[in-house]
Amino acid sequence: MQFxxxxxxxxxxxxxxxCVLPAYVEGELSPALAERVRVHLEGCRRCRESEGGYRAAxxxxxxxxxxxxxxxxxxxxxALLRExxxxxxxxAAALRWAGAAACLLIxxxxxxxxxxxxxxxxxxxxxxxxxxxxxSSSSAAPPRQPLSSHAAPAxxxxxxxxxxxxxPAPLVAPAxxxxxxxxxPVVTAQATPGADRASAARPRGRRPVTSVAxxxxxxxxxxxxxxxxxxxxxxxxLPAASDRWPVPTGPGSAAAPSPDxxxxxxxxxxxxxxxxxxxxxxxxxxxxxxxxxxxALLRVRAEVDSSPDPPETP
Amino acid sequence: xxxxxxxxEWEARMSERRSAASSDRDEALVERHLAGDPSAFDQxxxxxxxxxxxxxxxxxxxxxxxxxxxxxxxxxxxxxxxRFRRGARFMTWLYRIAVNRAVDHVRSASRRRWLPFDVVMRxxxxxxxxxxxxxxxxxxxxxxxxxxxxxxxxHREVLALRYYRDLTVxxxxxxxxxxxxxxxxxxxxxxxxxxxxxxxxxxxxxxASAPVR
Numbered sequence: 001m002q003f004x005x006x007x008x009x010x011x012x013x014x015x016x017x018x019c020v021l022p023a024y025v026e027g028e029l030s031p032a033l034a035e036r037v038r039v040h041l042e043g044c045r046r047c048r049e050s051e052g053g054y055r056a057a058x059x060x061x062x063x064x065x066x067x068x069x070x071x072x073x074x075x076x077x078x079a080l081l082r083e084x085x086x087x088x089x090x091x092a093a094a095l096r097w098a099g100a101a102a103c104l105l106i107x108x109x110x111x112x113x114x115x116x117x118x119x120x121x122x123x124x125x126x127x128x129x130x131x132x133x134x135x136s137s138s139s140a141a142p143p144r145q146p147l148s149s150h151a152a153p154a155x156x157x158x159x160x161x162x163x164x165x166x167x168p169a170p171l172v173a174p175a176x177x178x179x180x181x182x183x184x185p186v187v188t189a190q191a192t193p194g195a196d197r198a199s200a201a202r203p204r205g206r207r208p209v210t211s212v213a214x215x216x217x218x219x220x221x222x223x224x225x226x227x228x229x230x231x232x233x234x235x236x237x238l239p240a241a242s243d244r245w246p247v248p249t250g251p252g253s254a255a256a257p258s259p260d261x262x263x264x265x266x267x268x269x270x271x272x273x274x275x276x277x278x279x280x281x282x283x284x285x286x287x288x289x290x291x292x293x294x295x296a297l298l299r300v301r302a303e304v305d306s307s308p309d310p311p312e313t314p
Numbered sequence: 315x316x317x318x319x320x321x322x323e324w325e326a327r328m329s330e331r332r333s334a335a336s337s338d339r340d341e342a343l344v345e346r347h348l349a350g351d352p353s354a355f356d357q358x359x360x361x362x363x364x365x366x367x368x369x370x371x372x373x374x375x376x377x378x379x380x381x382x383x384x385x386x387x388x389x390x391x392x393x394x395x396x397r398f399r400r401g402a403r404f405m406t407w408l409y410r411i412a413v414n415r416a417v418d419h420v421r422s423a424s425r426r427r428w429l430p431f432d433v434v435m436r437x438x439x440x441x442x443x444x445x446x447x448x449x450x451x452x453x454x455x456x457x458x459x460x461x462x463x464x465x466x467x468x469h470r471e472v473l474a475l476r477y478y479r480d481l482t483v484x485x486x487x488x489x490x491x492x493x494x495x496x497x498x499x500x501x502x503x504x505x506x507x508x509x510x511x512x513x514x515x516x517x518x519x520x521x522a523s524a525p526v527r
Contacts, residue, residue: 022505050509057461057512058505061477064458065451069367070381074359077385081392 013040017047025054340404347395355395359388362405365479366412372474373416375463383419387412406488409479413471413489420467457519461511469504476501 017040023029024037041048268287282303340361346354366387371380390411398407462470475481475489487497 019502022502022509053509053513054505056516057509058477060454060458060512061473061508063451064455064477066364066478067368067371067377069363069384070377073363073367073381073384076381077359077388078356080385080389084389084393 014044014047017041017044018050021047021051021054022058025051025058344395344398344404348398355392358404362408363388366408368478369409369412369471369474370416372462372478373413373467373470374419375459379419380416383412383415387415390415403488406485409475409481409489410491413475417467417471420470457512457515461508461515464511465504465507468500469507472497472500472504473508 017037020029020033020037024034027034029037041051269285271282271284273282284301284303286299288299340358343354343358347358363384367380367384370383370387371377374380374383387408391408394411398404462473465473472486472490475486476483481489483497483501484494486501487494490497490500492500
């Protein structure tokens with residue numbers, strides 16, 4: 001079988017020379033090996049041609065001009081760098097805010113759980129010596145409204161001038177006040193001697209959302225539910241009141257005339273123990289809103305409890 | 315030729331010293347940058363931008379892409395510099411980023427076809443060079459780039475490091491993360507393929523320019 005010139009296998013020495021030719025051309029061989037290659041090249045035309053090809057190719061590669069980076073490379077780099085730093089700063093700020101929000105959320109949830117655990121413990125061991133009182137409020141917007149007078153002798157003290165000619169603003173029964181108030185929260189108190197039984201009848205496992213913020217909702221006379229509770233703590237006798245109040249409407253009221261019982265959705269409940277005037281009160285309450293989302297019901301019940309405090313939850 | 319050999323050795327030693335001194339300055343600038351000196355990285359940029367650009371250009375073969383990739387390389391280096399291993403050489407670390415980015419670019423853009431020498435390139439000015447010489451040099455460069463672009467990308471990167479940045483085999487091994495023997499083998503294969511392509515294209519050119527009888 002005849003081989004063409006290119007198909008013939010290289011002699012062993014030519015193959016070895018071919019392997020080291022680039023290094024030979026680049027002057028990277030040891031002197032002894034370079035001498036052997038040189039001797040071989042003198043007697044081998046094919047390897048000399050190969051060496052010539054390497055010399056031309058590598059010389060062209062070596063002499064290829066070095067380029068200068070364009071002038072705008074540096075300016076573009078700095079612009080990109082500024083943009084990236086600004087982006088990372090914005091992301092870090094967002095992460096900080098998210099972290100702070102997460103911390104607040106965790107603290108709030110943990111606090112709510114602690115308070116609700118404390119109130120659960122109080123519910124499971126109702127004190128035999130409980131004086132129960134209930135404060136309830138029904139409202140239509142706007143929320144501020146002077147306390148109205150009530151025929152019952154027990155009142156909750158004088159308002160700070162907001163009741164005008166009515167003088168001190170007592171708690172009011174619904175039938176006597178709806179015509180004289182303009183659609184605002186009205187806080188009344190109801191003595192409920194059997195409140196401990198009602199509390200015990202509440203289904204176990206219910207964990208009310210605890211919030212004390214609406215204890216501080218004030219009516220137009222500046223009186224809050226918390227202050228009424230302080231009166232409860234001082235053993236003042238409070239008038240009876242119904243659970244639901246007709247929505248007060250009056251001349252000039254922004255609220256449209258509504259049926260006696262506007263749909264009320266209980267939006268928030270609470271159950272906690274508070275110390276007022278040297279006594280412990282177990283305070284439960286509900287806050288409801290009407291269909292428009294405005295405050296429509298505020299009911300607070302306080303049980304003055306002389307039993308020892310339950311052990312604190314760690 | 316003992317005189318020639320000693321001259322080569324002297325040049326090699328000087329080159330090694332220059333490289334070591336440059337490397338020392340690089341590491342000092344890295345330290346200053348990490349200590350908060352805002353001008354240190356800019357000095358590193360100025361020192362290496364042409365080298366990085368040439369290496370990237372040798373691999374991708376297109377000036378616009380080389381410019382964008384050079385910016386990306388320095389951005390990536392700026393971001394990763396706090397994790398730069400102390401004791402390593404900044405130069406080889408930076409060139410490794412450059413080679414990787416350039417190779418990634420070539421592989422991601424392998425479906426695109428383009429001519430590598432259809433744009434105006436600006437080479438280092440050579441004082442005393444006439445217009446004819448400059449044109450000849452540009453033509454040689456275009457030929458070299460054409461041959462390079464016909465090689466596989468793994469050959470381009472090692473040739474760009476060796477001939478566009480004048481790195482030693484040891485430095486190439488450091489940049490490419492391989493042993494010295496592996497670097498030598500890669501360089502040998504790349505040279506051989508380059509020579510084959512170069513000679514073939516030269517013959518084509520000579521055949522095309524020969525007068526038809």
